[in-house]
Amino acid sequence: MAWLKYLRRSLAALLLSVLLVAIASWWTAPNWLPPLAAKMAATAGVEIRSIDVGRPDFQGWYVTEITLEAETRRLTARGIQISWRCCREIEKSLSANIERLTIGAVQDKSGVEPAPVALTALLNNIAQRIPFLKLTVQEVVGPFTRIPPVSLELTRQENVLQAKVTLLPAVSQVSRESLQFPLLQGQIQWDAPARLTVNLQQGVSGMNLAAELNSLGQWQLTGRYSLKLREMLLADAEMYRLAAPVPLDQFDQLNLSGTIQAELPDVLGFGRWRAVVRNTADLHLTKPISLSLNSEQLLELDGNQSVDSLHLPSLQVNGFVDGTTKVPYLPRSWLMELSDPLRCSLKSNYDQQAFQAGASWTPVDIYSCLRRVALRATSLDVDASVPSFSILAFLDLSSVWEQTGVGIDAEILGDGRNLPQKMLFNTAFSWLHAEHRIRSNQPLAFDWQGWHGDIAPALAGSFTEGSLHLENWQLNGLEGPAPLLAADLILTSELRGKVHDAPLEVIGSGTFSQEAVELKKGVLSFLDLGLNTEAKMDLSQSKGWISFAGAGAPTSGEWLGAWLPGDSEITIEPGELAITSFINLGWDSAFSVNGRSQFQLGDWRLQQGERFWKGINVQGDVNFGLDSLRLQKPLQVRIKEADIGIPLANIAANLEGKLGFGDKLRCDLQLQSASMELFDGMAQLTEPSPLNCVNEDIRMPITIQNFDLAKLVALESEKIDASGRISGTLPVRIAKGKVIVEDGQGAAQSPGHIKLRDKSYWQSIAGVNPQLGEVLQILENFEYDALSMVVNFDDREQLQLNTRLLGSNPAFKKGKKVDFNLNVESNIIELLRSATLPQEIERRIQRAYNR
Secondary structure (H helix, E strand, O other): OHHHHHHHHHHHHHHHHHHHHHHHHHOOOOOOHHHHHHHHHHOOOOEEEEEEEOOOEOOEEEEEEEEEEEOOEEEEEEEEEEEOOOOOOHHHOOEEEEEEEEEEEOOOOOOOOOOOOEHHHHHHHHHHHOOOOEEEEEEEEOOOOOOOOEEEEEEEEOOEEEEEEEEOOOOOOOOHHHOOOOOOEEEEEEEOOOEEEEEEEEOOEEEEEEEEEOOOOEEEEEEEEEEEHHHHHHHHHHHHOOOOOOOHHHEEEEEEEEEEEEEEEOEOOOOOEEEEEEEEEEEEEOOOOOEEEEEEEEEEEEEOOOOEEEEEEEEEEEEEEOOOOOOOOOOOEEEEEEOOOEEEEEOOOOOHHHHHOOOOOOOOOHHHHHOOEEEEEEEOOOOOOOOEEEEEEEEEOOOOOOEEEEEEEEEEEOOOOOOOOEEEEEEEEEEEOOOOEEEEEEEEEEEEEOOOOOOOHHHOOOOOOEEEEEEEEEEEOOOOOOOEEEEEEEEEEEEOOOOOOEEEEEEEEEEEEOOEEEEEEEEEEEOOEEEEEEEEEEOOOOEEEEEEEEEEOOOOOHHHHHHOOOOOOOEEEOOEEEEEEEEEEEOOOOOEEEEEEEEEEEEEEEEEOOEEEEEEEEEEEEEEEOOEEEEEEEEEEEEEEEEOOOEEEEEEEEEEEEEEEOOOEEEEEEEEEEEEEEOOEEEEEOOOEEEOOOOOOEEEEEEEEEEEHHHHHHOOOOOEEEOOEEEEEEEEEEEOOEEEEEEEEEEEOOOEEEEEOOHHHHHHHHOOOHHHHHHHHHHOOEEEEEEEEEEEEOOOOOEEEEEEEEEEOOOOHHHOOEEEEEEEOOOHHHHHHOOOOHHHHHHHHHHHHHO
């Protein structure tokens, strides 16, 4: 390998040249030294490009500068101090100190591939060629831009060769005193010919390795290591002025320890090799939650002359969330595993020409095989109140110092009440270490299913399914105490109804942090109506608010129609709607909702079978909570036209009070006023009437004014003609859901008539009964002078109508006056239609006539 050959020849040539310089200086022949040194260096394949010899002092000779070239390397040594111990053989007393050794690259002129060098041969060659007991290089600077300066101390004693290497801080970047942790120090000792020990130390972190050469030419290597990664990364990040690959201030500890077993060929870089690393990692995260992790990994490295490989067959991480940390619905115990074994090739990205030009060189591109690492995390808690998690994370660690790519697919199973039965979470993002932020690579999608919910009985079953998507999201401020997530969001769900569901969608921009969630400039779409909305949730106080306002014309009313009372389906044709609403939320000890809404409906229509209500206008202002609703101002209802079997017009009502809908529906309402036009007259509530939802003893005194008798009769039959106007009172009472009228009074305001049309139709009803025929003959043209009635309607839904008629038929018995009472349990028209009751009618009329 190039660097081994370079190291062997360059060190030997350098030291030999330094020795020659020292001897020549002692002879006080500086003019002879450069030619002599050049000639002797040439025998070692080294060319001396320049030499500057100083004068000796009382400590020894001082060589100002010497530059050597060997193959593709140039070495320049400055400040060389050569000293010896008096009265001993020079090879047993000579030592040298070099202030600064610079390694550069020159163009390779030979074009010959370097031959492999065995480690034992290299060490033996160095030991034999070094004429010093001790060689110290205070600072070695190489072409590797990512490696700091190195100091080197080389000591030779009999068959033992020791090297001490220390990484130095780059003085131009940071002073050694400013580092909070010592730099890396390494010691290598070779006991010729077959034993090698390596010790690396950085503060409390370290690695100890021992290797022995077997008869097959393989180094059997064993060792242990213990690394304090948090402190090491902090020191490296400060030295290179790089952002740490993780926010290290959020960790109390980040440690690795384990064992190493390896088989390495004596000829480095050639032949098969294998290494097995058993590692244990301990991690304690303090922010944003207190989390401890303990993991075990088995790492296998294997290689041959062409492609080396890395194999991570297993990874297990046991995690525990500190119980003192308040994280709702987060399991405390976790297991993380490697979803797929990690196997990749380790390829060198060595570029000969780029290296000769002084470019940075990474000996092995180890991150290239870390572009997709699949990890699965599973929660271990069995508490039914805590959901279970199954998370599959895909990591791209190929550029860990600049950014880390992460993809997450998670499945969360809840209890269906406080949390949905199933939640799916998916996203991908890049962790930009230098900028202390996370940037999305794809939208964050959160979908849920099977949420029954105990929010409120009125909303039970609502929001069963839904999704939350965050577009263009990014997490900023990772170096601070409260990271902030900003995103464009799309929330979709459905509000469940009795028959139909109403889609609900929120689109807007929002921010999310540990303290609060805020939605700005959002649009809430519900019932095809777009409302401007804002929201803010204070997570630290477990409370928040939502507001929305807007106006428009919803295009569908199916969802609302299903909530209206009645067995038959009611169709709603929406008109205009304007609404402004503010809702307060709380979820500390229990979920709570309260707020206020102002709304106005214009020109709505309801249809139920043949019945309809047109031109509905409603104006309301309500305060509400989870279990109550209060009318802040009287609810005003205006209906232009209706038909419920009886044509109605200009219906108006004002309602005050409140509703309770906890365990059961409770009403404390009062109908302040009500009126409507019907039968060309008016029905009106005479005084406020309290209402309750269970219809227990509700009294509604109603007056009727100028009802057209002709239209009353026409409801039942077009074969009866009548005239006159009816007015009176109807004391309506509702008891246990039953409508009751007690002693309702009504009377004609002036004389009128009752006439039967289609004489043949009525004769067919009378048949051969002469008495009934006579009754019908009277009613063919009955002129009444007075008409009065008493109305009772009991809880059996039977109408008891007591009608008094006073008048005559001019064509019957010379217009003799008839005064009679007619008491029936249905209206008079139904009695006339019934063929089973002719005798009853005849008897009652006959009694009145005979008087």
